[in-house]
Amino acid sequence: MTLADTFHLSFKTVLSYRLRSVLIILAMTLGVAAVVVLTALGDGARKYVVNQFSSIGTNLLVVMPGRAETSGAFPGAVLGQTPRDLTLKDAQLLGRLPQVRRYAPLNVGEAELSATNRLREVTVLGSNADLIPIRHMKLAQGSFLKRGADYSAQIVLGSQLAREFFPNTPAIGQRVRLNERRFLVSGVLAPQGKTMGHNTDEIVIIPVEQAQSLFNTTSLFRILVEAKSHDAIEPAKQAILETLKQSHDGEEDITVITQDAVLATFDRILHALTLAVAGIAAISLIVAGILVMNVMLVAVNQRTSEIGLLKAIGAPAADIRFLFFAEAMWLSTAGAIFGFLLGQLGSLMLRLAYPDLPAWAPAWASIAGILVALITGILASILPANKAARLDAVQALSKK
Amino acid sequence: MIQLTGITRIFHMGGQTIYALNRIDLEIQDGEYVAIMGPSGSGKSTLLNVIGLLDKPDSGSYRLDGKTVTDLSEAEQAQIRREKIGFVFQSFHLVPRLTAAENIELPLILSGLEPSERKLRVNDALRAFDLSDRATHRPSELSGGQRQRVAIARATIMQPTAILADEPTGNLDHQIGAEVIALLEHLHQTGTTLIVVTHDRELGDRAHRQLMLRDGKIITDKKHDAG
Incomplete structure (x- = not known):
């Protein structure tokens, strides 16, 4: 079977199980959209703080009395001095x-x-x-x-x-x-x-x-x-x-903080926050992946006699395996694309609602969201696809 | 030519060992019309599945057209099924979400044929089996006889050397069943080997050779001329 035929045939399958396909794609879509919107929010907050901090000056140093110590007391305190x-x-x-x-x-x-x-x-x-x-x-x-x-x-x-x-x-x-x-x-x-x-x-x-x-x-x-x-x-x-x-x-007995250092610290903290939020959102993608696996396993059970027939008319196990792969790929690709679009729409609405917040999802987050969706979708289809490919033809055919 | 030597197929059921096929020796020439008969559980379907490479015998050897096929790889056996064997089942086994034309096209897709060539051959088959006006119908929109015609069209689209039919009229009424049998016999007349599993004596008698199975053994092997 050619690659084009495999994708075409599995595309037809996706279309004919409409409700099931829509639900899986919805789960994937929400997962990817969550990654995009939440990272847009996190990165927007980071940019907002950095912009605010940059706007208070350029090449700024702030000198303040007293010495900031990360450990121990102010040295003068021991001697009864104040700064x-x-x-x-x-x-x-x-x-x-x-x-x-x-x-x-x-x-x-x-x-x-x-x-x-x-x-x-x-x-x-x-x-x-x-x-x-x-x-x-x-x-x-x-x-x-x-x-x-x-x-x-x-x-x-x-x-x-x-x-x-x-x-x-x-x-x-x-x-x-x-x-x-x-x-x-x-x-x-x-x-x-x-x-x-x-x-x-x-x-x-x-x-x-x-x-x-x-x-x-x-x-x-x-x-x-x-x-x-x-x-x-x-x-x-x-x-x-x-x-x-x-x-x-x-x-x-003085402390000098530079705008640069504070900026870098804020940048780091908020970047880490964005990553953490993206990670949490990615969990929903993994959940969507498990959903894909579940639904594909059900599909293998539903289509057992069909798999038997494909074997009888000469489909090698590899073709059957790839049919199920391709089906999962369609579902997760659609989910990734719709999720990306929905995420962009969500970010746009955030920017409209809060004009001060530059809520643009960073490119890495969008790409990572889409990749995680594709990879979990494909990983999740390995088990069902193998199950389908290994079915015994005679038993599969005898199942109604 | 199909040559089975000492074919044994064992099933284990609840601690019992059942010989579905017990040291079967059988030779079927190209172009023969064979009926495999016997009571249920006699092993006739298992014999058909072994001949069709769907089932692996536990021992014995199977030579198809002079080549041993029992120890071929899964993919090689699939290729033989694709190119040399056409299956017709009692319950038709059509893919419900594909149209009649698409069901007939499936073996061509599996063999990687060009779409334009596939279309030509499917159209020929639709015409030959009088299904042209049903091409875009799904199986649920077809009658039993039409479904079995689609299944036979699918089984023959790759021009196999042998058609293996497992109770092909089992789900059809008498008249439609007779039409289906006529179709299969027509294929046999064009040179295709036809092997039919049935417990219908009348149908069995139409074949030129009857194999009677009981408890996994061939107990009679009668040949008579067409008529």
Whole structure:
């Protein structure tokens, strides 16, 4: 029997057992679609987080006080010391490093913003002019902390605050108060929405010196540093550690995290998550494979006398075996194709429902899903096909 | 030519050993018309299955056209069934989801013939067996006589040297059965060996040679001329 005839004959069989074929193909389809949609979801989440994290800056290093230890206590704790605070002087030292393009000291607090007749609690960032380029923020109007004017009482409002407080008049040049201190609105941020869980539309930014005085502190919450290039990130990290160690009397009591490292970690975790989810979805494919085996075994029993007849008219065992293989191949191929299409449709619906989520199934997942469907389908048909091929012709013929 | 020497076929049933065939020696010339008769359980179907290479004897040797076939491989035996032997069964054994034409075509598909050549030969067969207007009908849409005609067309499509028929009229009424027998006898007249298993004495008497089996042995072997 030729290969084409084998596939043609088994295709006819698949068509004539319509309900049975539809049900197996449905099981395979759902399995493959589950792999495609779930990996689209996982990979979409990964890309979403990575994009969010990339959007907060480029070649970014974050310096924070205290030393992150994976084991043991902070060395100073044994000696009854607390880690030294980061200061403005530290930030200025970092600004002079050759690997550093710019830096922004950062203080964060809550304060009451009031103007005209309005009053509300806002998050206050204290920083310098370089915060805007480092954090990839944009100004809608005005300017932010012109150089040389760092100590003046300027304030930049988030876009939503500007709308709330000055709905009818331009915000620039208006006077506002933060906890009874007077500030002059010098700029308004462009609407950005949420990044990393902070709504930048509802914050205000003031010069870091003003913030320190407002919150009555001399320390900094963070220092944001932008390296000159991607290659400069690691040297910059070493230089920062070295510089601050010297300025802190030889004590290495700060932590520097690079955006790159955090990004890579997120990427790894979410990639592993995607793989795990794909694995779980693949189990449904295996189940579908077992279903194929079950149904093919029933088919062998149903068609016993037919198999006997094929033997009587001269079909060798190999032909009969291949007929059942081909039948399983049709079923699992159809399941794989429909599953892929359904999965793509599901991913499309995910993207429509959550436009922020780039829910595209990665190519490897689609290919793996289809391959697993084909392989389980074919493996599952080995046992029934062999059973059919080994049937005793005389007994098979005598079965009604 | 079919030559059986010392063919024995044993079945084990519930601890008992049953000799379905007990040291059978038999020679059938090409073009003979043989009826195998005997009570049920006498081994007549087993003898037909051994001749048709569907069943393997436990001992003895079987030479077909001068060649020993008992120790051929499964695939080689299948090829002999395909090319030299046509089976006709009591219960027709048509594939229910294939049309009459497709059922007749099956042996041609198995032998790997070109589709265009297959179509020609199937059309010839449909015409020869008066089934042209039933070509696209499935077995469930055919009468018993038509089904058996499809089965005979299928058995002869490869132009075998021998037709083996196991109770070919067993599921048919008398008149239709007679028509089927006439068809088979017509094939015999064109030179095909015809071996019919039956317990119908009238049918058996039509053959030119009657073998009577009992308990796996040939007890009589009568020959008479056509008529």
